[in-house]
Amino acid sequence: MFEDKNPELTPISKLGEFGLIKHLTEFFPLSNESSEVGVGDDAAVVNPGNRKVVLTTDVLAEGVHFNLGYVPLKHLGYKAVVVNLSDIAAMNATPTQILVSIAVSNRFPVEALEEIYSGIQAACGRYKVDLIGGDTTSSNSGLVMSITAVGIEKEENIVRRNGAKPNDLLVVTGDLGGAYMGLQILEREHTVFLANPNMQPEMEGFDYILERQLKPEARTDVKGILEQLDIKPTSMIDISDGLASEILHLSDQSNVGFRLYEEKIPMDNLTITTADDFNLNPVMAALSGGEDYELLFTISSNDFDKIKNHPDFTIIGHAVEKEDGNFMVARGSNQLVALTAQGWDAFLGNQKED
């Protein structure tokens, strides 16, 4: 797809490493007060004032995390930023800066990198984070993006995974399973396209779940909403690998168990009908699909009245004693189904139950 057969495309070697970085980052002005030195020195300088610095890093690798056959490069750049900002949001912190490293084979022209950076720029604008550093290098094959996100936050606001207590309520933002069903649509249409390149992909009507997959958003808004509700979560994590896997992480680190109520899991209608079309159980898409980038957190049961009718949040269960284990209470019965980490694993591929 990106073989340099078009003589109007610019080979990366024409700009060289320094020229390339300068070219790609020139439209990234620093806008946060805390960003003192950006791209162009040996290192960037951030001034956190008297606050804490929150740091996370995520790699996306071609053929593992994305398929350039159906993921537009601009979306890839956007998503690569978002998945990192989601981790900062999951600490209840405010993202402020990113550093972007890209290893890319010479089959990519400069224009392909420009597309990726236009997506990065869109995310920086949307989330008000500054690009302050990075590295761009060639690789022997494929595209690997590694982004480090920085957040700055007052100590008292930071929420870890380890503070849940028995009887705390388990709460999730938004709806789940959509990103996974969007991926199924993309993979189906890509398979059809490979078999017959004249076929038009049938994407119509799937906008919401395609966007959940291709252009997810980080729930950086949740921190402000919770502050307004006067709620500080006792533990928090983002949903990158699937609800079940994230519940087990909170369980592990908070030393509690959980009860999850199947009937409470929030799902969009399109997720449910698409899952039906694929003969998949939509609950499995929510439990194990991953990539929803919603936030999962626990709050004291004393906060129940503050949150119970809020449209952004769904109470899906509660914490129990560690020895009571992690179980989903099946819809319409009291049957307990053990929660297992069947989430997405880059080394195993998508091991889904259906």
Added chain:
Amino acid sequence: MFEDKNPELTPISKLGEFGLIKHLTEFFPLSNESSEVGVGDDAAVVNPGNRKVVLTTDVLAEGVHFNLGYVPLKHLGYKAVVVNLSDIAAMNATPTQILVSIAVSNRFPVEALEEIYSGIQAACGRYKVDLIGGDTTSSNSGLVMSITAVGIEKEENIVRRNGAKPNDLLVVTGDLGGAYMGLQILEREHTVFLANPNMQPEMEGFDYILERQLKPEARTDVKGILEQLDIKPTSMIDISDGLASEILHLSDQSNVGFRLYEEKIPMDNLTITTADDFNLNPVMAALSGGEDYELLFTISSNDFDKIKNHPDFTIIGHAVEKEDGNFMVARGSNQLVALTAQGWDAFLGNQKED
């Protein structure tokens, strides 16, 4: 070399992503007071007190930055950390934490990643930095490492590339060109080995330059030495791409020109004799070879007496007005040779003059 033909080696898929990260990072205790949360939550938390945070990131890609045919994995892990710490040192800041991302194909067994991490651990111990985060994922081919280094420093200590003034002295630490000549030895012996795997490589007597290439050190000690001498550099950069390229960066950002004296460039005898063996000009190895990870900086000429006899430093030139350009004054003559950025470029390969 790392094909998983040995039944005693452990495939990465056996541990899975979370198990792998846990396994690889379990022997990395946090030792810096500023490291509040390390590996295991959505993000790490660093407490810089009232100081600034310095951040840098560098990618190393197999086949571009290293050849696993002759670079031991432990050395690779060590060097990947060091090249980032060198960037922190070049801001006159103290490195405190790192985040490590690795994309690796399934042809690498767990034991290969353990080797890389043992090198990372050795560097963390040597430089007293904490591993606080990272991501490990599979890739379609090859090994790509991306490390982000964090430093914490008082604002008044930080030195950028943009403060050199005409008449400032140009100073370099250590000696130059050794890493490049070490690479020549490794490549020659690797070629011999590929032609005849029974040949023993002739590495004896080349220890110093091999170590400069395989196990470079970051000059994090320079900050303390300069403090003892009561010198604050006016600009600073580390030598990753070659002396000429770095001088041009200081020139560009400080808006001055430079005169570099060929006869002053510090080189080890082994670098010179090895260059002679390869029919290379050793000065070109210093100017364009790169990977020496020494520091290049400017100081006020008023500080001349403080530094002139110090064994760690060599005064190699001085800054001039911008319009007077960047030239090397040739040995034994007053001939001016224009300095050009023939340094190492990941997109061009090693374009050396000889």
